[in-house]
Structures are given as structure tokens and as C-alpha cells.
Amino acid sequence: MKLLRVGPPGAERPVVLGRDGTAYDLSGRARDIDGAFLAGLDAAELARDVAAGVLPVVDLAGGVRVGSPVARPGKVVGIGLNYRDHAVEAGAAIPDEPVIFLKPSCTVVGPYDEVLVPRGGEKTDYEAELAVVIGRTARYLAGHAEAAEVIAGYTIANDVTERAFQFERGGQWDKGKSAETFTPLGPWLVTADEVADPQRLPLRLWVNGELRQDGNTGQMIFPVLELVRYASQFMVLEPGDVVITGTPAGVTLGRPGTPFLTSGDIVEIEIDGLGRQRQVLGKA
Template identity: 80%
Template structure:
């Protein structure tokens, strides 16, 4: 199932897309697509409700599409998780996953404006597979346990200001935390729809030019191992989002290419999870 949130920022309503592409209103079941809803999500039961006509159809044409998860408790990032990206960044292949955190207020919709922060010199893009947590996860012991806590997947762009990240005291969070730096969506696709999260193509375009073209098969630490690993260091809760790293092709890997500027158009997609399109503005 594809879950999304539509409407003005701060007043979105939850919607599910049926197999026929029609939209059905979830407001009668949940006020929002949040941790509480995701913790009890049963995709099969939701599909049955759509098929049986229990959910009213709704017209979402022309409506803003917000982030598919409301108010995630935290966004957990995994750095240098593709060998080709580590190479283009001049970094060593990590022995263990590199973890960083992004504030939840960086999350916006996949068609919202992304703001280039004040003082920015090197705002960059990173298309990634996002994992949305649906069950509390602590000290997971196996891939099977990790799979059981995943509610679904989404496309995400881990926008990063490289100068803030690498040239301002070595704090990754400085380059990852500006407002709007985590455009998520357009949809959340429930985990049952993704047969193998390690066989998904990722692509990103800047002003129509293909910059990134990779596959989750190239991950150093696969999705389930990543979720299991993160749970050893922090509790993952329903509604949390884990973003799993980017393949090669960021601006660092394109000598002579310009970093992002206001009015640039960035499109990112993960196979089966939809394409987002953001226009950059100025903070």
C-alpha cells in the first residue's frame, strides 16, 4: 500500500492509494500517519478495507503532498554506506556503520521547497532509501527481528552542506541539520510491497541532468543489518526514519560541477517508491 499525507503544512490528512491509483481517506481511522498509526499498521487489513469500500474515496488532485510520516521522533542517518561514494569522498571504507542524527524538523514533503542556508557554499544532494520504523526496536539480534520492525520505505534526499559538514570543526550534524534538509516521500510504501530492499535502483537529477544512478545492492551494510546495528546504540520507535546512505555521484564526484543554488530543481527517486521534485529557495 502507498500511504501519503495531503493538504497545507500542519493540516495534512492521511490518505491511502489503492491498486487502481484512486485515493481513499484514512481520517476516519487515524488523525495522521504517525508513530501510533504505524505501530498498529496491518497492510493486508487496510487493503481489505479499500477493496470492501469501507474507506471513502477522495480527490487529491492539486493538493500539496506532505512528508508521508508526521513528526518523526528522530531521523537516523548512515554515512559512507556505498563503496563508490566513500571513494569519491576520499574516505576509508568504514568497519562499522557510521551513524549521525538529523533533527526531525528537517523533514518536509517531496515537493516542498528546500532552502539553501545562509552562508552556504557547498549545498549538496544525496538520494537515499529511507526506512520507516513501525515497532519499537531495541537490541535486535537478527535480520528477522529487524525486518519485523519495518513499517515501510520511502525516497529521501539527505541534503547536506559540505562546508558546514567538513570545514567547520568536523561536526557532521552541522551540515545535515538545516531546515528542509530532509525532503521525504512522496509516499510511504508498506514493507510487504518491497520484495527485496537490496535490489532497488536510486537516481537523482539536477536541472534535468542525471547525477546519481546506483543500486541498493551496492550497500556496504544492508538494510536489515543496519537496523539491527542501530538498535544496539539507541531505541528506534514507531515513526522514526532511518536513511541508509547514498551511492556515488554527489557534487564532490563531479569535478567542476556547481553546488546547489536557489532556483535549482532536484528530482530524486528510488525504484517503486516514487519520484520527488523540489525547487531550491533561499533561507
Template identity: 85%
Template sequence: MKLLRVGLPGAERPVVLGQDGTAYDLSGRTPDIDGAFLAGLDPAELARAVAGGALPVTDIAGQRVGAPLARPGKVVGIGLNYRDHAAEAGAQIPTEPVVFLKPANTVVGAYDEVLVPRGSEKTDYEAELAIVIGRTGRYLETHRDAAAVIAGYTVANDVTERAFQFERGGQWDKGKSAETFTPLGPWLVTADEVEDPQRLPVRTWVNGDLRQNGSTAEMIFPVLEIVRYLTHFMVLEPGDVIVTGTPAGVTLGHPGTPFLQPGDVVEIEIDGLGRQRQVLGKA
């Protein structure tokens, strides 16, 4: 199922899309798409409710699409998780996942404005597959265990200010934490509809120019290993988000290519999960 939230910021309502694209209102079942809802989600039961006419049809044309998840508990990032991206960054292939955290309040909708921070010199894009957690995970041992805690997947732009990341004390979080720096969506696609998260093409355009054209097949640490690994360092809870790394093609890897500026347009697409579009503004 494709889950989304529509409406003005802070007043979004939950919606599910049927196979034919018809939108159905979930407000009678849940006040929002959040960790509590995902913890009790049964995609098969929800599909039956859609097919059986148990949910009212709703018109979402022209409405803002918010982030598909309300109030994420935490956003966990995985760095240097594609061999080609590590190479373009001049970094060694990591022997264990590189982990950083992003504030949950960096999350915005797939079409919301992304703000270039004050003092920014090197704001960059990163197209990423995002994992959304639906069950509590701690000290998971197997990939089967990891699969059981995943609610679904969505598209993320792990926006990063490279000067803040690398030139202001060496703490990655500084470059990852500005407001609007994690656009998510447009949809949360439940895990049962993603046949293989390691075979998803990932693409980015900047002002219409194709910059990234990769695949999740090139990940160093695959989705299930990332989830399993993280639970040995932190508890993953319903509503947490994991952004899993980006393929080659970011501005950092192309000296002489301008970094993002207000007015630029970034579009990110992952097959089956939808397409984002952000216009850059000024903080």
C-alpha cells in the same frame, strides 16, 4: 499499500492509494500517519478495507503532498554506505556503519522548497532509501528481528552543506541539520510491498542532468543490518526514520561541478517508491 498525507503544512490529512491509484481517506481511522498509527498498522487488513469499500474515495488532485510521516521521532543517518560514494569522497570503506542524527524538523514534503542556508558555500544532494520504523526495536539480534520492526520505505534527499559538514569543526550534524534538509516521500510504501529493499535502482537529476544512477544492491551495510546494528546503540521507536546512505554522483565527488544554488531543480527517484522534485530557494 502506499500511504501519503495531503494538504497545507500542519493541516495534512492521511490517505491510502489503492492498486489502481484511487485515493481513499483514512481520516476516519487515524488523525494522521504517525508513529502511533504505524505501531498498530496491519497492511493486509487495510488492503481488505480498501477492496471492500470500507474507506471513502477522496479527490487529491492538485493538493500539496506533505511528508508521508507526521512528527518523526528522530532521523538517523548512515554515512558512506556505498563503496562508490566512499571512493568519490576519498574515504576508507567503513568497518561499521557511520551514524549521525538529523533533527526531525528538517523533514518536509517531496515537492516542498529546499532552502539553501545563509552562508552556504557547498549545498549538495544525496538520494537515499529511507526506512520507516513501525515497532519498537532494542538490542535486536537477527535480521528477522530487524525486519519485524520496519513499517515501510520511502524516498529521501539527505541534503547536506559540505562546508558546514567538513570545514566547521568536523561535526557532520552541522551540515545535515538546516531547515528543509530532509525531503521525504511522496509515499510511504509498506514493507510487504517491497520485495527486496536491496534491489532498488536510485537516480538523481539536477536541472535535468542525470547525476546519480545507482542501486541499493551496492550498499556496504544492508537495510536489515543497519536496523539490527542501530538497536544496540539506541532504541528505535515507531515513527523513526533511517536514511541509509547515497550512491556515487553527489557534487562533492565531482570537482568543478557547481554546488546547488537557489533556482536549481533536484529530482530523485527510487523504483516503486516514487519520485521527488524540489526547487531550491534561499533561507
């Protein structure tokens, strides 16, 4: 199933898309697509309700805003340097274990919302990433089979990063990753049962129509299930949390002479089966 949230910021309502693209209102059954909803989600039962026509139809025509497909994630767990070609372009060693950082929930916006270059920002960069949405509480997972059981679904993330803050202001990644609007998510949360293999997903990113990133999740150093298992050894993953899984080569940092993002630039990201997002850059 494809789940999404539509409406103005702070007043979105939950929606599910049928296989023919018809949108159905879930607000009579759930307050929002949040941790509580995801913890009780039964994708098969929801699919039967859609097929039976028991849910109200929603008209999404006329420029209805699409919000992040997950409301108020408790935390966004970032994974750095998880594609070998990206580590090489960044001049970093190939990690022996996953590199983890955290992004606050205030970074999360909708897939078409404006991304703001922060005050003092000089080197704002993009990162196309597969995002994993957690649906069950996870702590000290023993293996990949257990990791698979806690995943609610997948979506697209842009892990926007201010490189000057990341590398030139004390060497703390969180500084460069935590500005408001720095994690556009969506457009949909595609439930895990509809993603046959999260390690076989092509992903691409364009800036102002120029293809900058063209990779595949099969190029990850540490696969999705290992990332979830590994993260659960260091923190409790809770329903509604989001794990963003790293980016392939092609970021501005790895393209000498390429200007960083600035106000008016347009970033578009596509992952096969998960949709496409688009952001216009503005200023904080």
C-alpha cells in the same frame, strides 16, 4: 499499500492509495500517519478495507500538496559512506561499521516542498537515499529476522547536506545535515509487504535534468536489515523514526568542477516502486 499525507503544512490528512491509484481518506480512522498509527498498522487489514470500498474517496486533483509520508518523526537516523563508490569519491576509508549521525525532525518536509540553502551556506549538496520507516519499538535486536519485523515500510529521502558546514566548521556532520528542509521525504510510504527485496532497488537523481546519480541499493556496504539491527544497539528505534541508508556515487562533492546547488536549481529523485520527488532550491 501506499500511504501518504496531503494538505497544507501542519494540517495534512492521511490517505491510502488503492492499486488502481484511487485515493481513500483515512482521517476517520487515524489522526495522522505517525508513530501511533504505524505501531498498530495492519497492512493486510487495510488492503481488505480498500478492496471492500468502505473508505471515503479523496480527490487529489487540482494541485493538492503532498506532505512527508510520516508525520513528525522522533528522529532521522542517517548512515554515512554506505556505498563503496561514494566513500571512494569522498576520499574516505571504507567503514568497518556503519557510520551513524542524527538529523532533527525539523529537517523533514514533503517531497515537492522547497529546499532552502541555509544562511552562510556555500556548498549545498544532494544525496538520493532509500529511507526505512520504523513501525515497532526496537532495542538490541538480535538479528536480521527481528530487524525485518520492526520495519513498517520504505520511502525516498534526499539527505541534503551543506558541505561547508560539515567539513569546514569543526568537522561535525550534524552541522551540515540539520538545516530546515534538509530531509525531503516521499511521496509515499510503501508498506514493507510490497517491497520484495529492499536490496534490489534502482535509484537515480537529476539536477536541472542532468542525471547525476544512478545506483542500486544492492551496492550498499551494510544492507537495510543490518543497519536497523546495528542502530538498535546504540539507541531505541521507535515507531515513526526514519533511517536513511546512504547514497551512491555522483554527489557534487565527488564531481570536481561541478557547481553546488543554488537557488533555482531543481533536484529530482526516483526509486523504482517508491515514486519520484522533486524540489526547487530557494534561500533561507
